[in-house]
Amino acid sequence: MSAQSMRFVHPAPVHPGDRVAILSPASGLPEIYPVVYELGLRRLREEFQLEPIEYPTTRKMNSPLVERARDVHAAFADPEIKAIICSIGGDDQIKLLKYLDAELIRANPKPFFGYSDNTNLHIFLWNLGITSYYGGSIMVHWGRAGAMHPYTRTYLKRALFERGLYEIEPAPNYTDELIDWGSDDLLSKQPKMYPNTGWRWLNGEKIVEGVTWGGCLEILDYNLRASRYIQANENYEGKILLLETSEEMPPATYVYRVLMGMGERGLLQQFSALLVGHPPAWSFECRRSPEEKEQYINEQEEAIRQALREYHPDLLTVFNLDFGHTDPQLIIPHGGYVKIDALQKRIFVEY
Structure with missing residues (x-):
């Protein structure tokens, strides 16, 4: 299907109490900087009332591509997972895309958050006609030093919990x-x-x-x-x-x-x-x-x-x-x- 004739699917918003997947489809930096990562998880729970669910490669550096792909598939396929948030970016995610099951992901659209190297997954989802959200990282934004910036928090909450024109x-x-x-x-x-x-x-x-x-x-x-x-x-x-x-x-x-x-x-x-x-x-x-x-x-x-x-x-x-x-x-x-x-x-x- 061409993009000209494509209608983009807007995945449903999440709600307080929902389970959300935390993935590292690019770099597994949570293994090296657990304090930053865990701060981000804590704020996701306390300030957003969402329950983070980790996968086998989330805290693992240099995970094999097939294992990262397995986690991506598991997160999209699980009906209990209502959104997917990346832990951080990286520099090799383009090599992951060939291992992804397009039909599995197309059949289970859900909000996807990430930026930087996660541009690869945004492009993959775009080609499937699924709207995603450019931005948001557990380690950089939820795990920000001192406190989350109110500007970031505002737009993260809109993209996660709300739908409409802003x-x-x-x-x-x-x-x-x-x-x-x-x-x-x-x-x-x-x-x-x-x-x-x-x-x-x-x-x-x-x-x-x-x-x-x-x-x-x-x-x-x-x-x-x-x-x-x-x-x-x-x-x-x-x-x-x-x-x-x-x-x-x-x-x-x-x-x-x-x-x-x-x-x-x-x-x-x-x-x-x-x-x-x-x-x-x-x-x-x-x-x-x-x-x-x-x-x-x-x-x-x-x-x-x-x-x-x-x-x-x-x-x-x-x-x-x-x-x-x-x-x-x-x-x-x-x-x-x-x-x-x-x-x-x-x-x-x-x-």
Whole structure:
């Protein structure tokens, strides 16, 4: 079935007291950082009233792909499991997809939460016509140092428990300077937050509505290179592209080249709008000053603008959304409806 004729299934919301699967279909970091992971589980129970159910590979690093796939199948097939939440991202999940039973998953749709390397599973679900939710990680968001950020908590609760059209707003503050998971005072530390500069608009004066597709740029690049899970160009016509970069902080030249490849492929031209996540510009290995961070962010934005000038000069684009690797995090539907009103500078998403 082509995406043009596809109707996306919105899995039912969860309710307090429901059982939810906690999976590690990418990296098994809960084994290495159990304190962070268990903090996230505790908040899921206490602040969301949900019962986390773990699987054999959830706390296991370097699990064989077939074992990870077995856990994914078990979570989707179990009628007592009402949603699936990833523990963390990783870097090899594309290799998992060939082991997945598409018909089993199609027959048992349920809300799926994850980001970063979990872009692979979002693409897999999109191809099955199942709406998923880009964002949310037990270790990063529920297990956040100090306390969950109220902005993240708000959008997680909407995506989990509610259904309907909601207006989203920029986060009041943000950070990319996360707390070291190995620090002794992890539970009491608060991340250093910075004022958020808000959204930046390109090619406004229009209203665009459509279904979203995309995710982490580096993982989209995996899929574009493999060309196994990317559909024909025309199946993305009118869709809204989501892009964000990871904590690996790819250089602007790489970002441009990925979009150049999409343009040469004829794919970039299919989209009716582009939403870009706020890029992280700091890591423990690369501790940039505020001025250096601003330069990195501006260079990435210019790389995207350059690609658009060449391949899709009239594409409505909004920069600096909060759905990526910075904190706090907006949860955005993947394969879900979004309305972008550039006239009033407002965005609405359907959970």
